[in-house]
Structure formats: structure tokens, C-alpha cells
Amino acid sequence: MREVALVGAGMTRFAKHLDRSMKDLARESIDNALRSANINASALEAAAVGNAMAGLITGQECIRGQVVLREMGIGGIPVINTENACASAATAFHIAWLYVASGMYDVVLAVGMEKLFHQDKSKSFEALGSAIDVELMQQTLEQMKTATNDGGEDAGAGKSRSMFMDFYADFARAHMREYGTTKEHFAKIAAKNHTNGSLNPHAQFQTPRTMEDILASPMIADPLTRMMCSPIGDGAAAVILTSAERAKQYTAKPVYVRASVLGSGKDRKPGEPEVTERVARKAYEMAGLGPQDIHVAEVHDASAPAELIIYEELGFCKHGEGGRLIDEGATLLGGRLPVNPSGGLLAKGHPVGATGVAQIAEIFWQLRGEAGKRQVQGAKVGLTENGGGMLRGEAAAVAVHILTV
Amino acid sequence: MREVALVGAGMTRFAKHLDRSMKDLARESIDNALRSANINASALEAAAVGNAMAGLITGQECIRGQVVLREMGIGGIPVINTENACASAATAFHIAWLYVASGMYDVVLAVGMEKLFHQDKSKSFEALGSAIDVELMQQTLEQMKTATNDGGEDAGAGKSRSMFMDFYADFARAHMREYGTTKEHFAKIAAKNHTNGSLNPHAQFQTPRTMEDILASPMIADPLTRMMCSPIGDGAAAVILTSAERAKQYTAKPVYVRASVLGSGKDRKPGEPEVTERVARKAYEMAGLGPQDIHVAEVHDASAPAELIIYEELGFCKHGEGGRLIDEGATLLGGRLPVNPSGGLLAKGHPVGATGVAQIAEIFWQLRGEAGKRQVQGAKVGLTENGGGMLRGEAAAVAVHILTV
Numbered sequence: 001m002r003e004v005a006l007v008g009a010g011m012t013r014f015a016k017h018l019d020r021s022m023k024d025l026a027r028e029s030i031d032n033a034l035r036s037a038n039i040n041a042s043a044l045e046a047a048a049v050g051n052a053m054a055g056l057i058t059g060q061e062c063i064r065g066q067v068v069l070r071e072m073g074i075g076g077i078p079v080i081n082t083e084n085a086c087a088s089a090a091t092a093f094h095i096a097w098l099y100v101a102s103g104m105y106d107v108v109l110a111v112g113m114e115k116l117f118h119q120d121k122s123k124s125f126e127a128l129g130s131a132i133d134v135e136l137m138q139q140t141l142e143q144m145k146t147a148t149n150d151g152g153e154d155a156g157a158g159k160s161r162s163m164f165m166d167f168y169a170d171f172a173r174a175h176m177r178e179y180g181t182t183k184e185h186f187a188k189i190a191a192k193n194h195t196n197g198s199l200n201p202h203a204q205f206q207t208p209r210t211m212e213d214i215l216a217s218p219m220i221a222d223p224l225t226r227m228m229c230s231p232i233g234d235g236a237a238a239v240i241l242t243s244a245e246r247a248k249q250y251t252a253k254p255v256y257v258r259a260s261v262l263g264s265g266k267d268r269k270p271g272e273p274e275v276t277e278r279v280a281r282k283a284y285e286m287a288g289l290g291p292q293d294i295h296v297a298e299v300h301d302a303s304a305p306a307e308l309i310i311y312e313e314l315g316f317c318k319h320g321e322g323g324r325l326i327d328e329g330a331t332l333l334g335g336r337l338p339v340n341p342s343g344g345l346l347a348k349g350h351p352v353g354a355t356g357v358a359q360i361a362e363i364f365w366q367l368r369g370e371a372g373k374r375q376v377q378g379a380k381v382g383l384t385e386n387g388g389g390m391l392r393g394e395a396a397a398v399a400v401h402i403l404t405v
Numbered sequence: 406m407r408e409v410a411l412v413g414a415g416m417t418r419f420a421k422h423l424d425r426s427m428k429d430l431a432r433e434s435i436d437n438a439l440r441s442a443n444i445n446a447s448a449l450e451a452a453a454v455g456n457a458m459a460g461l462i463t464g465q466e467c468i469r470g471q472v473v474l475r476e477m478g479i480g481g482i483p484v485i486n487t488e489n490a491c492a493s494a495a496t497a498f499h500i501a502w503l504y505v506a507s508g509m510y511d512v513v514l515a516v517g518m519e520k521l522f523h524q525d526k527s528k529s530f531e532a533l534g535s536a537i538d539v540e541l542m543q544q545t546l547e548q549m550k551t552a553t554n555d556g557g558e559d560a561g562a563g564k565s566r567s568m569f570m571d572f573y574a575d576f577a578r579a580h581m582r583e584y585g586t587t588k589e590h591f592a593k594i595a596a597k598n599h600t601n602g603s604l605n606p607h608a609q610f611q612t613p614r615t616m617e618d619i620l621a622s623p624m625i626a627d628p629l630t631r632m633m634c635s636p637i638g639d640g641a642a643a644v645i646l647t648s649a650e651r652a653k654q655y656t657a658k659p660v661y662v663r664a665s666v667l668g669s670g671k672d673r674k675p676g677e678p679e680v681t682e683r684v685a686r687k688a689y690e691m692a693g694l695g696p697q698d699i700h701v702a703e704v705h706d707a708s709a710p711a712e713l714i715i716y717e718e719l720g721f722c723k724h725g726e727g728g729r730l731i732d733e734g735a736t737l738l739g740g741r742l743p744v745n746p747s748g749g750l751l752a753k754g755h756p757v758g759a760t761g762v763a764q765i766a767e768i769f770w771q772l773r774g775e776a777g778k779r780q781v782q783g784a785k786v787g788l789t790e791n792g793g794g795m796l797r798g799e800a801a802a803v804a805v806h807i808l809t810v
Binding site for chain 1: 406460464471474480481484485489490499500503504506507508509667669672680683793796797799
């Protein structure tokens with residue numbers, strides 16, 4: 001397979017964009033990505049488009065990417081529409097990478113986009129509920145319709161984010177029982193990410209928070225307070241991929257894709273590693289690198305405990321030592337391995353089908369030294385981890401990417 | 406890129422399967438494909454899954470493939486869910502091909518699946534309506550809800566299949582005006598496909614029809630009678646891909662993928678070829694073959710006039726000569742270039758997200774000499790053309806594949 005490089009990235013601010021369409025958001029991100037790569041849209045040879053929920057929210061299924069791209073004059077090229085729940089955008093990136101790595105195309109767009117806010121909130125929550133097996137979970141949808149949080153910072157107490165937060169609360173409690181992890185550990189992670197988000201103009205929430213702020217926010221599902229849960233949001237992110245040999249035509253600072261691995265959950269045998277760990281191992285092997293080589297990571301902190309457990313699954317520390325890692329400050333901006341300098345899903349926001357490409361965009365900027373106030377000094381190797389959906393206790397889809405300059 | 410081979414194929418009968426779930430249909434097709442390849446499910450390294458409309462019909466979005474595969478014990482592998490309207494399954498096949506061609510994986514499943522019939526018919530038609538730009542066409546959806554055809558052979562006169570048939574009727578009338586094509590030409594094509602379908606145990610309609618039968622069936626949108634329009638249906642199809650070098654491990658009769666090309670519509674400049682023609686040219690170039698080399702083809706006859714126009718776009722004859730081609734009997738079973746020996750969308754049926762893989766499966770059987778009563782004698786080179794969606798007068802997605810033994 002050919003070596004693949006990123007030469008441009010763009011994204012919208014993640015936010016509640018009630019007045020903007022998905023087309024409008026996607027256009028902004030694609031325009032920015034093209035501009036940053038000094039590439040005209042006519043140079044694009046193919047596109048992979050991630051979106052999780054437009055079908056259920058707007059009724060637009062089937063050709064979501066073409067509808068968005070034709071509106072901005074991009075036509076004729078192969079367009080692959082893909083969805084993998086919260087990992088839809090990383091899956092789109094993986095396909096775009098495959099197009100270039102295979103030698104099939106030289107200049108490929110990957111875009112992730114989502115418009116979750118709707119005047120009728122029940123639509124947003126019904127869509128989120130489709131990231132599980134809907135036949136098995138019909139009753140859960142009914143509960144969700146009556147217990148919603150609109151993601152605003154002023155939402156009232158006692159509202160449930162979605163049944164995903166119940167899953168996360170279960171995982172969190174199990175980790176606390178097994179390893180002595182505390183809610184303060186989770187609060188430290190959330191405080192880190194909210195504080196990082198305050199340095200990121202793309203973030204949905206830009207208010208720095210302390211551990212005390214996090215613990216004082218309303219309880220969603222014990223031990224999760226609202227600020228430990230990612231909000232819903234609207235937004236889009238886009239990147240341009242090309243072959244390593246062509247990359248220098250477009251930029252003096254290409255970012256190389258060293259590993260692109262997608263996996264899904266399964267019915268594990270006793271002792272088998274969890275899906276994120278399995279996918280990460282393959283990614284490290286593909287890159288010829290290990291967790292000790294990573295300088296910066298963007299991971300799927302749909303909840304604060306998820307980030308703590310992901311530290312362990314990615315090998316940033318041993319199993320059970322995620323709490324110690326955050327206590328040591330290792331994953332803070334300025335620590336030895338900053339995680340979610342962008343603010344992560346907790347503060348940057350989580351427009352579902354946009355998140356995976358936004359993570360890649362953040363690492364692109366970090367490795368090029370273009371991340372502004374949230375820059376990780378000297379970062380040369382970055383990792384992204386994007387997870388989505390839920391089936392029988394494992395994520396339905398997980399994608400890990402490793403990038404270097 | 407590596408050479409890719411097909412080693413197994415399976416499908417359900419296409420039909421109105423009101424009593425069967427999409428999971429159940431997909432399982433049957435995958436089981437059959439694995440069995441025909443002598444491959445255990447545990448050997449699968451990745452899967453690409455095409456489905457167009459489950460989100461709007463069943464509420465299952467996001468992880469459609471995982472939900473189906475986990476149910477049959479297939480987990481852990483990368484699962485790429487893709488949709489491209491009526492070309493969803495060919496897009497899934499294209500991704501599966503890319504996985505093998507790139508060298509990323511050796512044994513990959515491509516599956517297309519659709520469950521369109523629903524107790525509430527308005528759901529089926531709303532879903533079909535999402536294959537266009539829904540913002541622009543909201544009003545058309547309203548029309549469709551009041552004018553439906555359930556695809557049964559006994560449906561009443563005057564019911565409209567969907568607004569796609571209005572598009573097809575427009576194209577048909579333009580062709581008649583420009584080239585002197587007649588409704589009898591379209592009727593001959595429909596009679597051919599219904600008669601072919603009568604030889605195919607997988608076909609939704611298995612009654613042979615004459616040109617007179619076709620012309621006597623109820624008018625849908627002049628010149629289209631109901632038997633010139635594909636029905637809606639339920640079904641699934643699956644194939645197993647591997648590298649050419651590994652293929653002989655599994656079968657003495659591998660079928661090789663010589664070209665896999667996807668494209669989309671665009672705003673054409675005057676004189677530019679239409680999307681199907683552009684995609685076909687690239688496919689011929691990739692295969693190092695031309696239309697004169699094709700022995701059998703499965704094409705997207707969503708309506709009978711569509712097949713006639715596709716003859717021209719694929720280069721089976723010159724522009725304007727599609728009518729002459731069917732008059733000569735060239736595309737009949739027994740003709741020099743049989744088209745849609747399976748019965749095509751008109752008679753085999755058109756469960757949207759299953760069609761593209763079912764076309765590939767048919768060519769697989771034809772090239773291996775396993776097509777029973779509908780066998781094209783001596784077929785060594787086959788082509789499939791699968792189109793989907795509509796944007797500003799061109800198909801939103803078209804995929805052409807060329808296969809050989």
C-alpha cells in the first residue's frame with residue numbers, strides 16, 4: 001500500500017446551529033480544508049462522507065454526500081456515503097485513506113457532518129437511539145423521549161443525556177469497584193477537557209472548569225455529572241488526503257497516516273481484550289510504533305470515565321491505572337502525553353458524524369504546530385480513537401489512526 | 406493494486422417478505438455465500454454492507470451491518486456501512502474490492518440488503534423519496550404518499566410507482582422524440598426480462614410475458630406501463646472476495662474482478678457524456694476491455710426505457726440505436742449479448758440496497774456456468790451496472806464492474 005498524507009483540514013465551530021443546514025456546515029468545513037491545502041475543488045478525485053443521523057432527523061438518506069457536494073459544485077467523482085454511529089467520520093476517513101493507499105485515486109476528500117439539533121427534540125433522541133440494535137431496544141427509545149438534555153450549559157438537573165450515559169455509568173462504577181477509581185478522577189478529566197476547550201475557538205463550550213465545577217454540576221447517572229457527559233451538537237469537519245509523493249506539491253508540512261484500522265465489537269471469550277484495545281494493537285503494529293511513542297491523542301471521551309478507560313485500552317498506562325495517570329497530570333496540556341487538547345467530545349462537542357474527522361483535523365494542526373493556545377509543544381506523533389454504537393456491551397465500531405510529521 | 410477474485414455468492418429470493426426481518430434475509434444470503442465458497446464465517450476479515458433505507462423504514466441507522474452480522478456470530482472485524490440509494494450494494498462491493506485490492510485484507514464479505522415492504526406503505530415511499538435532495542423535493546413526497554403501487558402483480562391501474570417513474574417517463578419520451586424509439590421497443594425489453602425471470606428461482610416475478618402483455622398492463626406514466634417498472638421488494642445478496650492468489654484455495658472456478666468504478670452525476674457542460682457513460686469508459690479502460698468483449702450484462706433496468714438507454718451508455722450500440730438492438734434480439738437470452746438474464750430489476754425485483762450485489766452474484770453464476778435455465782452459453786466476460794439516486798437529471802451514483810473467468 002502507498003503511504004498517504006494529509007495536506008489540508010477545516011472544520012466549523014461545533015455548536016447549536018439551529019439556523020444553519022447540514023449543507024451549509026459541510027460547505028464551510030470543505031472550503032476551509034481546500035483553502036488550507038491550496039487545492040481547488042476540481043482537483044478532488046473522490047470523496048468519502050460520514051454522517052450518522054440525517055436520515056432520521058431530516059429524512060435525507062441514500063445520497064447525503066452527493067446532496068451536500070453538488071450544492072457546492074463538486075460532482076462527477078465517486079462519493080461513498082458511510083455511517084458507523086459515532087465513528088462514522090473516522091470510517092469515512094478510513095475509506096478515503098484506502099482510496100489513496102490502494103493507488104486508486106490521488107486526491108481524496110474525507111468529510112464528517114452532523115446536524116443533530118432539531119426543533120423537535122424527540123427526533124434528535126430517536127436518531128441517537130439508532131446506534132444500537134433497535135429491535136432489542138425499542139423500549140429504551142420511549143424512555144429517552146421523556147428524559148432529554150439539549151446540551152445547553154443551562155440545562156436543568158435530573159435529565160438523562162441518553163441511555164449511552166447509563167452504559168457509561170455502569171462501566172464507571174465497575175472500574176471504581178475493581179480499581180479504586182473515584183469520581184474525582186473523572187472530574188479531573190472533565191475539568192482538563194473543559195479547560196482545553198476554553199483555548200479552542202472551534203469548541204462548543206469555551207469556559208474553563210475546575211474539578212469542583214464538574215462535581216457540582218447536576219447528576220445524570222451516578223457517578224456522571226452533566227459536565228462529564230458530551231453534549232449533542234451540530235458541525236462538520238473535512239480533510240484532504242493525497243499520496244505521500246504528491247503531498248509536497250501542496251504543502252511543505254504534510255502529515256503522514258501511519259496506521260488506519262477499523263474494528264467492531266464481538267462476543268468475547270474470557271480474557272480476550274476489548275475492541276478498542278484490539279484495534280489499537282493492530283494500529284501500533286501497522287505504524288511500527290507503540291503507546292510510548294505517542295505525543296498527543298484525541299480520543300472518544302463521550303463521557304469522562306470513557307476517557308479514563310481509553311487510556312488503559314490504548315496502552316497509555318496499565319489496566320487499572322487510568323486514575324493514577326490523570327492524578328500525575330500526564331494527560332494535561334503540558335503533561336507528558338496530552339489527551340484531547342481540543343477539549344474532546346466533552347467540551348469541543350460531539351456532532352456525531354463529524355467527530356472522527358474533527359479529531360484527525362486537530363492532530364493535523366497539532367503536528368504542524370498550528371494549534372494556537374492549545375498547542376502541544378514538539379508534537380510529532382499523534383493518535384486518534386473514535387468509537388461508535390453499542391452491541392452487547394462492546395462498541396459496534398472503533399477506528400484508530402496514527403499520524404506523524 | 407492486487408487482482409481480486411470472487412469465490413462465493415448467495416442470495417434470497419427477491420419477494421414481498423412481510424413475515425421476514427432484514428436480519429433473517431441477510432443471514433440467508435451470507436450463509437449461502439459462505440457455503441458456496443467453502444469458507445467458515447470465522448475466516449472473514451472485513452465486511453462492507455450496503456443498505457439504502459432501513460433507517461427510515463425500521464429506525465435502524467448507524468450500525469446496520471453490525472446488527473445483522475453479530476446476530477449470526479460475525480463480530481470483531483471491520484464493518485463499513487454504506488449507502489448510495491439504489492447503488493448502495495454495488496458501493497459496498499466496491500469497498501470490499503478496495504479492501505482486497507489494496508492488500509489490507511484477504512477475505513472480505515460484501516452484502517446488500519433491503520426490507521422495503523412495511524405494513525405502513527407510506528414508510529416505504531417516504532424512504533424511496535430520500536434518494537433525491539429532500540429539501541428540494543418535499544412536495545414530491547406528499548404526492549407519493551397518495552399515489553402508491555405495492556409492487557404486487559395485481560395492483561390497480563393508475564397508481565404511480567414513485568416519482569422516479571416520472572423521471573424515467575420523461576427520459577423515454579425524449580428518446581422517442583429524438584430517435585424514433587417506440588413504446589414497443591420498451592415493451593420488448595420488459596417482455597425479455599419477465600421471460601428471463603420465469604427461468605430464475607430467485608426472481609420476484611416468474612411469469613413469462615409477451616410484448617402484448619406488457620403493453621396491456623396498466624399505464625403508470627406514459628409511455629411506461631406497470632410491467633415496464635421495477636417493483637419494490639425485500640431481499641439480500643452476498644458475495645465473498647479474496648485475492649486472486651488465494652482464490653484457488655477455495656474454488657477451482659474463481660471469477661476475477663477486472664474493473665470496479667464508482668461515479669456520481671454532475672452539472673454537465675454541453676457535449677459531455679452522461680454519468681453512466683463516463684463510469685463505463687473508466688471501467689473498460691481499467692479492464693483493458695471494450696463493450697465488444699462483453700458476453701453477458703446485468704444492468705439497472707429500474708424501468709424498461711432505462712435499459713434501452715443503458716445499452717447506448719455502455720457502448721453496446723451507438724446513441725439512438727437501443728431500439729434497433731432489441732429489435733435484432735441481440736440482448737435476448739440466446740442473442741449475441743444477453744442483458745439481464747436474471748430478469749433484471751423488472752422481474753427479479755429491486756430490493757434497493759440488495760440489487761448491486763445480486764447483479765454481481767448473477768454474473769458470478771453465469772461465468773461459472775451455474776445459472777441453470779437462464780445460462781448464457783460460453784459466457785466468459787460479464788458486466789454489471791448499478792445506478793442510484795437522482796440529482797439535477799443525472800444519477801447520483803453509478804457503479805460499473807467487469808468480471809471474467
